[in-house]
Amino acid sequence: MSNNGKDFEPRIVGFLCNWCTYAAADTAGVSRMTQAPNVDVIRVMCSGRVDPAFVLKAFAEGADGVIVSGCHPPGDCHYNNGNYKTFRRMPLLEAMLQQYGIEEGRFHWGWISGAEAPKWAKLVNEFTEQVRDLGPLNWKRQLSSKEE
C-alpha cells in the first residue's frame, strides 16, 4: 500500500442495514450506477445491530474509513425504532474515535432509504475521495507498535 496520495486506494467498510441502505446499495448496483470500488459492505439486519465494537474492529483491522447507514428517522425503520438506537450510539462512538486519534472525516454515519440509490453512490464516491485526501490510517500498525 503506497502512501502517495494519488495512488492510495482507501479501504472502507460499510455496515448497512438490510432494509434501507443495503437495498439502496443493491439498487445502485442493479441500476449500474458508477461507484468507487473501495467500499466493502457488511450487511446487518438493522443499523441498531451495529455494535460500536464492529467499527473499532474495522479500523483496527486496517480500514481507512467506516460507514454506518440505516433507515431515515423517524418512521422508516423496519423495526420501528432501531435507527434511534443508532442515533444515540453513533455520536458517542464518534467522540470516542477522535480520542483514539481517528480523524472526524474517517467515520460517517447517516441514513439512506431504499429509494435513494443515487444518494448511496454519491456518498460512496465522496467519502472515498474524502478518505483518500486524509491518507492511510495505519491504525493497525500503530496499535501493534504500541503493544510492542
Add this chain to the structure above:
Amino acid sequence: MATLIIDGQTVHAEEGQTILEVARENGIEIPTLCYHPLLETYGACRLCTVEVIRHGRSKLETACTHPAWDGLEIKTHSTDVNEVRKVILGLFLSRCPEVPIIQDLARQYGVTEPPFPPEDLEQKCILCGLCVRVCHELVKADVLNFSQRGIDRQVGPPFLEKTRQCIGCGACTIICPTGAIEIVLEEAAIYGAKPLGPTSAVWVPSMQAVPRVPVIDKDSCIHFRQLDRSEGEIVDACQACQMLCEADAINFDQQDEILELDVGTVIVATGFEMWDPHKLSQYSYGKSPNVITGLEFERLSNSAGISGGEILTAEGDKPERVAIIHCVGSRDHNAHEYCSRFCCMYSLKHAHLVRDKTDAEVYEFYMDMRTFGSGYEEFYERIQKEEGITMVRGRGASVEVLRDGKLRVKGEDADLGELVHVDVDMVVLSSAVEAPHDADQVGSMLGLSRKQDGFFAEAHPKLRPVETNTEGVFLAGAAQGPKDVPDTVGHAGAAASMALALLDKGEVTISPQVAVVDEKLCSACKTCLSLCPYTAISFIDEENVARVNEALCKGCGTCVAACPAGAITARHFTTEQIMAQIEGLFRLPETEEELVEAEVEGVGS
C-alpha cells in the same frame, strides 16, 4: 273508501285524497303547474280546474285542492273547463310570453297570441309558490317567500337581497316549472370540483358499479348540507328521496364505519391519483374549458356521461380539430421524471374515439411512442394508416388560448426539425399519474417503504415484485407503480395467490434470524427489555434471566448490540460472524493458492 266518476270512469279514492291525486293514479291527465306530490297543495295556478258535479249541481273547482268525496262526478275536459283554462293560459302568456312550457300549454288550448300586451318579456315567474313551499317544507331554510300585493306580488328572499339563510341547494331551481330561478353560487367550488362528474345528489357511481345502487353525495344533498349548515339543528330537511322510495331503502343515519378486523394478510391496492396539470401553466389547463385531461375525456366520451357519449366542446359543438398532448407531467424535470406508462396507449385510444365519433382532425404530440403490450404496436400502426391521425414527434410545448376561444398548440416537430403550431378546438392532456397524496400514511401504517417516484417499494425490483419488506403485506396494481390494465390484472393475481398461499398453509414460517439469550451469561440487567420494539423479550423472574420469544422476534439485533454481558446473539449475525467478516476483509493472503484467489477477486494490494 269513496267512489266517484271521473270522465265517465268509475274510480275509488282513499280518505284524504284530492281529485287530482285520484285522477293521476288512474292515468287521467289534468294539467297543472303548481302541484308537487311532496308538497302541500296550494291551488295557485288554477290550471287543474275541473267541473265538479255534486247533487246534480255543477261547479268549477281546482282538482289539486278539492277532496275526492264519495259520489262526485268530475269532468276534466268539458267545454267550460277548457274555456277557463284558455283564459288562465292567456293570462300566463301575457305575463310570461317567452316561457316554453307556457307557450306549449297555451298552444294545446288554442291560444297562440297573448290576449294582453306583455309588460316584461323577461318575466318567467308565474307565482305558483312551488319554490316557496319547497324551501319552507322540505329544505326548511325559509329563504323564499311572497312579498307585496296585487300586481306587485313577487317571490324572493327578504328584501330581495342576498341571504346567508340560503344554502344554495338548488331545490327551488329544480322544482320551478318555468325556469325562473337561477342560483349564483359563490361557493362554486362545490360544483366546480365535479365538472364532468355527477350533477345530482343521488347517483349511481357508474353503470358497471357493483353493487349497482345509488349513493348520496353528501356535498350536494340538501338534507346533509342543511344538517351541516344548522349544526344539527335542522334534522328533517328534505328527505324527499326517502319519502318517495317505495322500498324504504334510504337511510340517512347510516354513517361511515371503522371496522376492526383480524386478518392474516394484507393486499395494498391503493392505486394512483391523477397529477394536476394546473402545475404546468404553459398547458392552459383551467384557462379554457376545452383543455381537458385524459380522464375528463373518458368521462366525456362515456355514454353515461354528460353529453351521452358525444364528443363536444364546452360550447356544445363538434370539434373540427383536436390535439392530444402526451407526457404532460411525465418524463419532465419540472414535474415527474418517470414515465407514466399507460398514457401512450390511452392517448391513441382517444385519437381513435375522436375519429370514430366525429370528423375532427387529430394531432398527437408525442416524444416517444411506448406501445409495449400485446397488440399495441399493431393498434398504433392501424390508427395512423387507416384513421389518418397526424403524429407530431416532439413534446407539445404550450397551449395558448386565442381571442376567439380557439387553442393554439405549439411544439417542435423533431422529424422536420421545425417549430410547428396548430389551432384546434379541443386539447386533451395525457397527464401523469402519481402516488396517492396520502401514500405516506398507508406506508407508515403497514411499514412499507416508498420508491423515489413515491409509489410503494416492492421487496426486490426484479425478483419479488409483489411482496414487500413487511411479511404478509403484498402490493397489487398501480400502488407499486403505473400500470395498464393487463399488467394490473397480472400483478393483482400474483398478489392474491401469494396471500392465499400464506393463508392456506395455516401456519407461518418465520425467519431463523432471531436473537437468543445465553442464559448462563445473562446478568439480569434488563437492558434488552426496554430496547425491543416487539416486546419479544421477557424476563423470567424465577430463573432470573431474559428470554426471547422466537415467534415475536424479528431479528433486528438491537438487543444484541446493547447487551453489556454479551449474552445475546443474533443467529446468522452473531458477533463472531461479523467480526470474522471484518477480519476477512483485511486478511492478507498467506498461501499461494489464496494469493491466486485474491488476485482473481481483486482483494488486497
